[in-house]
Amino acid sequence: MTKIDLAGLGIAEAKNLMSRGELSSRELLSAYQSEIKNKNPELNAYLEIFSDSFEAAEEIDENLKKGAEPRALEGIPFAIKDNILIKDKICSAGSRMLQNYTASYDAYVIEKLKEAGAIFLGRTNMDEFAMGSSTENSAFGISRNPYDVLRVPGGSSGGSAVAVAANMALAALGSDTGGSIRQPAGFCGLVGLKPSYGAVSRSGLIAMASSLDQIGPLAKTVDDAELVFNVIKGKDPKDASSVDYDEQSDKRGKKIDDSKFKIGVPKEFFGEGIDEDVRKITDDAIDTLKGLGHEIKEVHLPRAPYALAAYYIIVPAEVSANLARYDGVRYGLYKSGKDLIDDYFKTRALGLGREVKRRIILGTYVLSVGFRDAYYGRAGKIRMLIKKDFENVFKEVDALIAPVSPQPAFKIGEKINDPLAMYLEDIFLVPVNLAGVPALSLPFGYVKRDNRKLPVGVQLIGQWFSESTLFEIGRQLEAHR
Numbered sequence: 001m002t003k004i005d006l007a008g009l010g011i012a013e014a015k016n017l018m019s020r021g022e023l024s025s026r027e028l029l030s031a032y033q034s035e036i037k038n039k040n041p042e043l044n045a046y047l048e049i050f051s052d053s054f055e056a057a058e059e060i061d062e063n064l065k066k067g068a069e070p071r072a073l074e075g076i077p078f079a080i081k082d083n084i085l086i087k088d089k090i091c092s093a094g095s096r097m098l099q100n101y102t103a104s105y106d107a108y109v110i111e112k113l114k115e116a117g118a119i120f121l122g123r124t125n126m127d128e129f130a131m132g133s134s135t136e137n138s139a140f141g142i143s144r145n146p147y148d149v150l151r152v153p154g155g156s157s158g159g160s161a162v163a164v165a166a167n168m169a170l171a172a173l174g175s176d177t178g179g180s181i182r183q184p185a186g187f188c189g190l191v192g193l194k195p196s197y198g199a200v201s202r203s204g205l206i207a208m209a210s211s212l213d214q215i216g217p218l219a220k221t222v223d224d225a226e227l228v229f230n231v232i233k234g235k236d237p238k239d240a241s242s243v244d245y246d247e248q249s250d251k252r253g254k255k256i257d258d259s260k261f262k263i264g265v266p267k268e269f270f271g272e273g274i275d276e277d278v279r280k281i282t283d284d285a286i287d288t289l290k291g292l293g294h295e296i297k298e299v300h301l302p303r304a305p306y307a308l309a310a311y312y313i314i315v316p317a318e319v320s321a322n323l324a325r326y327d328g329v330r331y332g333l334y335k336s337g338k339d340l341i342d343d344y345f346k347t348r349a350l351g352l353g354r355e356v357k358r359r360i361i362l363g364t365y366v367l368s369v370g371f372r373d374a375y376y377g378r379a380g381k382i383r384m385l386i387k388k389d390f391e392n393v394f395k396e397v398d399a400l401i402a403p404v405s406p407q408p409a410f411k412i413g414e415k416i417n418d419p420l421a422m423y424l425e426d427i428f429l430v431p432v433n434l435a436g437v438p439a440l441s442l443p444f445g446y447v448k449r450d451n452r453k454l455p456v457g458v459q460l461i462g463q464w465f466s467e468s469t470l471f472e473i474g475r476q477l478e479a480h481r
C-alpha cells in the first residue's frame with residue numbers, strides 16, 4: 001500500500017477509498033496511530049489512546065468486504081474531547097477530580113457517531129471542565145500548537161484541534177460554551193462549528209454552563225464539518241433543551257433558494273484592540289464575499305460590548321451550581337477529612353484547579369442573597385437584550401461576518417497569570433453563545449510571527465437553526481481563499 005496523504009484527506013474521499021476497497025479501515029486507523037505515536041509526545045493532544053479501536057476497524061472492514069452499504073462516517077477516525085462520555089472509558093474533563101472516573105454510558109453524540117460507523121482514536125486534552133482559552137488550565141499538561149510549539153492551540157477544545165491539525169485524527173468533537181470550538185479552530189487552521197443551542201443533545205456532556213454548552217465538530221473542511229454535524233444533531237429525550245432540528249430550521253432558518261446572501265458586518269466587532277493583520281484578513285474575506293456577488297451591509301449589535309461582562313457572571317453562576325456535585329461522595333476523587341464538611345474541603349481543594357475554583361467562588365458570590373439581582377439578574381437581562389439585537393439584525397441580513405479572536409495564537413505563558421487578559425480572548429465569541437445562534441469559524445489566511453506561519457480564522461454567524469446557510473457561505477469562502 002502506498003503511503004496515505006493524511007494532510008490532504010477529507011471524510012468523503014476516505015469513504016470513497018474504503019468503499020472501492022483501495023483503503024481499509026484498519027490501514028487508515030494505523031496511519032493515524034503512527035502519526036499519534038510520532039507527534040503526541042510533543043504536542044500532547046491526546047490524554048489517552050484507545051487500545052480497542054482496531055477491533056472496531058476490523059469489524060468495519062469485514063462488513064464492507066461483505067458488500068455492506070457504507071454508513072455516513074464509516075471507518076472515519078475521530079478524536080473526542082475529554083468531557084464527552086464514552087461508555088467504559090475514562091472521562092476526566094481535564095481535571096484531577098475525575099482522573100479515574102469511568103463513564104457508564106455513551107453521550108448521545110457518541111451513540112450517533114457509533115451508529116454512523118465512526119472509530120474513536122482517543123480522548124483529547126482540554127482546559128479543566130472547559131474553562132479557559134489555551135489548554136493551560138488542564139490538570140494533565142498543556143497542548144502545543146502544531147504551527148509553533150511555543151504557542152497555545154487555543155482552548156478549551158485545544159487537544160481536539162491539535163489532533164486534527166497535526167493529522168492525528170480526521171475529525172474531532174469539541175464543546176463550545178463561550179468559543180471553545182471556534183477559537184482553537186481559528187488558532188489551528190481548522191473549521192469549527194458552534195451549533196444553534198438545542199441543535200445537538202448535551203446528554204453525556206460533562207456540564208459547564210448548561211444554558212450555553214453545545215457540542216460541535218472540528219474538521220479540516222466545511223464539508224467535513226457539515227457531515228459530522230448532520231450525524232450528531234437532533235432531538236434527544238434525555239436533553240429537554242434539544243429540538244427537532246429539521247422542524248426548527250424549516251420554521252426559523254432561512255432556506256437556501258439562492259447562493260447569494262445579505263451579509264452583515266457588525267461594527268461593534270471591529271473596534272479597538274484587534275491585531276492589524278487579523279483585521280486585514282477579515283477585510284479580505286469581506287471583499288471576497290463582495291466579489292462573489294453577496295450584498296455586504298454594515299449592521300449594529302449595540303449591546304454586544306456588554307456580552308463579555310454578562311458571560312463572566314452567568315458562566316460562573318452556572319459553574320458553581322453544576323460543579324457542586326463533585327464532593328467526593330458521588331463522583332471521582334475522594335480525600336478523607338475529619339468530618340463530612342472537611343471531606344468536601346479536602347476533596348475540592350485537591351481535585352480542582354485555580355481557574356475552576358476562581359469561577360466557583362465568583363459564581364457563589366453572584367448568586368448569594370443580596371447580590372443575586374444586582375449581578376446574576378442584571379446579566380440575564382443583558383443576555384435577553386443581546387438576543388434581541390441579533391433578532392433585529394437578522395431581519396436585515398442572512399448572516400454576519402466577524403473575526404474569531406483579536407489576535408493569532410499567543411505564546412504559552414503569555415496570559416495565564418492574567419485572568420482578565422485571558423477572558424478578553426473571548427470577546428468576539430461569547431455574544432453568539434448568549435444568543436444561542438450558530439457560528440462557523442474557518443481559516444482565511446496566515447500571518448508571520450517569529451518567523452512562523454500562523455493561521456487566522458474568520459467567523460460566520462447565522463440566525464437560529466440556519467447552519468446550512470453558514471456551510472454554504474463557508475464553502476464559497478473556502479474555495480476562494
Ligand code: GLN
Nearest residue numbers: 130131132177178179180
Ligand atoms: N474561554 C471560554 C471560557 O473560559 C471558553 C469556554 C468554553 O467554550 N468551554 O469560559
